[in-house]
Each structure stands twice: as C-alpha cells, then as structure tokens.
Amino acid sequence: MLQELFTPSVQHWLDLVGIFVFAISGALLAVRKNFDVFGIAVLAEVTALGGGLFRDLIIGAVPPSAFTDLGYFVTPLVAAALVFFLHPEVERTQVAVNIFDAAGLGLFCVTGTVKAYDYGLGLTASAALGLATAVGGGVLRDIIANEVPSLVRWDRDLYAVPAMVGSTIIVVAIHFDALSAFTSGAAVVTAFVLRLLAMRFHWRAPRAWHRRSSATELPEETP
Amino acid sequence: MLQELFTPSVQHWLDLVGIFVFAISGALLAVRKNFDVFGIAVLAEVTALGGGLFRDLIIGAVPPSAFTDLGYFVTPLVAAALVFFLHPEVERTQVAVNIFDAAGLGLFCVTGTVKAYDYGLGLTASAALGLATAVGGGVLRDIIANEVPSLVRWDRDLYAVPAMVGSTIIVVAIHFDALSAFTSGAAVVTAFVLRLLAMRFHWRAPRAWHRRSSATELPEETP
C-alpha cells in the first residue's frame, strides 16, 4: 500500500540525499577534530549510515541497504572527498555542520519511520525507530569523536523534538491513509525548519526540576 | 519445556521490572550528568533496553521485544518522568542509582540467560549472553555519558561476578531440569544480594600482577 503512495525510487532518492548531508556533517566534524583523511571518511560513513544500519538490524532487513546498495556506501566517500579538498575555513565550519545536520535529521526521521512501518512495526514503534534512525548516526559520530553526544546535552538547542514532530506527522498520515510525496515532504520540511528555528532562537529543553532550580537560584545567592 | 516451568507472563513481568529499575538508574545518572529532559529519556531507554536489544540481535529475535511490546518502550519513559519530577537530592543520588542498578542486574542476568537458551544457544553461551544482557545497558549508558564503563574500572566494587553467579545458577538449574519460578527467583536474589554486599564491603577484583604489586610497593617507597 505504501509503495503506491510513496514510490521506492523517491524513498531511495531521499535516502541518498539524507546520507549525503549527514556525511558532510560527519566529515566537517572530523576536520574540526583534526582527524586524518581516513578518519574523515570513517566519520562520514558512520554519521551517514549509522542510523539506517541500526534501523535495518532492528527490523531484520539484513544485509542492510548500506551493504547491498553501492550508492549508499559511495555517497559518504564523495562527501568526505568534497570536505577534504574544499572544506570552508574552520571558523565557518560549525554553522555548515548544523545546517546539513538539520537537513539530514528531517530526511531520516521520515524515511526511517516509513521503512519501519513497511517492515511491520506498529505506529508508535515506527515513529520511535524513525527518531532513532535520524539521531543514531549523530550519536555514533559523537561517541567515536569521544564527545558527549549533543543529543543529550542540556546546553544544546533542541534536536530530538524536530525529528519527533517529523516522525509523528508521518505516522498520523499513515493512520489516516494520507501518506504521499506531499505529506512526506511536509514532514521533512517541518522537521528541518523546526531544527533551524531551534538553533536560531536557542530553544532548549528543561533539565530535571531540582537541578534547574538550584542553577537558577545560584546567581541570586552569590551577591 | 521451559515455557511450562517458567511461564511467559512471569518472564514478561520480570523483564518489565528489570527495565524499570535500570531506567531509573540511567535517568538518575543523566540528572547527575546535567543532561536535559531528552537526555534523561534517552539514557533511561538505552540503559533499560540496551542489554536486551543486544541479546535479541544476537539470537536473531527481530524485531526485538523493545520494538514490538509497547510496554518495554513506555516503561523507561515513565521512569524518566518520575526521576525528572521527583528525583531525590543530588547527594542521595549515587546510592539510589546503585541499588536500582543491582536489582536490574539480578533480573536481567536471569531473564537474559533463559531467553538465550530458549533460542537454542548452548549453556555456556546462554550464561555469557545473560551476563551481556545484564551489563550491556550499563556499558552503553556509560559510553553515552562519555565515562569509562564502571564495569571495567578497578576502583569499582564487583559488578560482573554477581551477574555471573546468577547466570550460572540458571544454567545449572536448566542442566538438572530444575528451572522454576523458585530457582529463578533464588538466582535473582542471589545476584542482587551479592552485588549489594560487594558495594557494602567494597569487594574488588585484582588488577594484573605487575601493576598491582608496583602500586602496593609505592607507599613503602615514599617515606
């Protein structure tokens, strides 16, 4: 049923674009971390394919598309080569990482949710796995770079919420039998724009009550 | 055969309890690490479901129960919400993390071993996978929190041994055809109590001979 509304080739094309932009984000972080050319390629591959690999292992789609579709494997290498030879000055890097990452986030939460549902998961589980597909590569990237994943840091702008919104739009569309290229595209753009807004206006998630309150009180105590 | 002695509903209930207490431990660590609300939820999910997810991927039980049973997915969120709103003062946190963690350790080494054996693994492999189920979530939790897993640190009280004992009791019971709610419960309690005792009396594992001896000699050299 899904295949009719949302053709495999569109799914494939969206996947490749998501892989490319995530790979750019991973490769740029590798440059900032001063990794060598293989480190750049590894971080590009891991960031781009990690989330989808996790999804495919979970739903039992083995071997995962990352190892059966040559395009999935080669795309991150192209991105890594681009970054290796043409990467912008270091001070501009962080902004570029963030924008590409936001695009990948929007694309992957949608394609991840659709593929999970195609493999028979329930709506909630599909949305959860779509979210994991979207954030998984970035978490692996940060683990390999030996940093606390920005996903869980309180001093980073909202990251999971935009992907949750995107995944939720998709499962609601599936529930009402309204999944199409249009609703999918709307979900991608919504997640992407929400993430950009979160970065622009520094939307942040609260920490646990006690912690936050003591942190708020701290300045008042100091004088 | 196992199903008759050890009903699926008991297995399911023990799993949910183990998931809940591990999730509490993960969420409390997230509070201590100052993560935001999503970081708390992520660390609760990873700590609670990581070990079982690894087990299910290894035995080929895909999609893993974490993604087919809504209760497995929602329970960590409930634990995260509890911790978020009601978590105790920070100074009490470490003790609570440890006690909940010990309970999860005991429950998971038992349910992990039983499920691995149900899926056809040998007794040794079942015990090893039960151990991995019990400690896997905690290792993932520490990796995401960017700390050296307490599992491998020499300055932490015995952690793996209680789970090994619990898993061993189960495989011995299976071998002698004596697996029941009683023997399972005994294994859970034994592992839990051993872990509490290890923490109470600071039982520690030795380091490699050379290291340890030079560390012992150090104080004598200083005067």
Next chain:
Amino acid sequence: MLQELFTPSVQHWLDLVGIFVFAISGALLAVRKNFDVFGIAVLAEVTALGGGLFRDLIIGAVPPSAFTDLGYFVTPLVAAALVFFLHPEVERTQVAVNIFDAAGLGLFCVTGTVKAYDYGLGLTASAALGLATAVGGGVLRDIIANEVPSLVRWDRDLYAVPAMVGSTIIVVAIHFDALSAFTSGAAVVTAFVLRLLAMRFHWRAPRAWHRRSSATELPEETP
C-alpha cells in the same frame, strides 16, 4: 565454490589465531589503562570478537559464531589470563600491543572479506565489510577505554590502508577465481607487513588541506 579452495577448517583456524592476537592486544591495553581482571577479560573479548560480531549481524549470520563456537568465546579468556599473569613490563607494552594488533588486522581483513562474500555480498561490499571486521574490534576497544579510536587519529601511523590492501587482494583473487590458501596467506602477510612498515617508518595519512597547511606554516611563524 569458496569452500573447495579455502576449507572451513583453515578459515576456522585463521579466525582463532586472529581472535587470540586481537585479544592479547585488548588485554594489554586494559592493563595499561589499569582495569581490573574483569576489565581485562571484557576488553579482550570485545577487541577479539567485536569486528566479527558486527560482520555476522550485518550478513545475518545469527547467532554469530562468537556465541555458537565455544572456542571463539574461550580463546580471548585464555589470552586475558596469559596477559594477567605474564604480561611484560609496562614500558614494553605498547610495542607488543601494536605487533599483535597488526597480525590480527591482517588475519581479520582476509577472513572477514571471505565470509562476507560467502554470504552473498558483492565484491566491494565484501571488501568494505572485511575492513570493518578488521578494524571494528579495535574501535570498540578504544570506545570502551574512553579514547579517540586510533583508527581516526591523524597522529597515528597508517592502520586502515594495510587492511584495505589485504581485503582488495582477496576480492581481486575471488574475481579472477584464484582464491586459495596461498593467495589468502599472501594477503594476510601483505597487510601485516604493510602495517609493521607503517609503524616502523611512521607513514601517516594527510589531514584536510586547510588544516594541514596551517599546521605546516605554524613553525615558520613562531620564530
């Protein structure tokens, strides 16, 4: 077809040797990091079995051989015990870690590529998975030891390239129907020797252009 040229027992024996030497490397790192005896065993198991486990999950060979063949599970424990009781003085450790690691790298890139091809992956994907098999355990080892994986660090001698060469020799041999104990052995030795030469002469991979040039200019600016 492969089975005739490259008997299962040879594959099994090479796997066990690779597992042993990787386990030695992991255990020695654990000693250097001051882990306790369980940390040594865990790091030996993870380093030795991590790459093969990843490969088996990807190709759908579940349960992975690490959990069905008792020898795969016990070998790292033997290596860990050897290191625990007999490990050399700490200052000699790094050299030993590196040589054992190089031997494991050569063996695993070959056996990983062959097994991936046996399970129906294409030539490129087989070579990539062979590479992942060879470097995966080491990356997991470094992640658990909470270090930036030496695989991606620019200040480490070439590591991925020798494994790539070994994997490539194998897929070329498969392509020309010339896979045999001889060509396999040649691939292992080539990768091993290349890695030793890379360490001996400090062959390194370049970093991204901009970074590298500014680093090169730095010394000239200082006087």
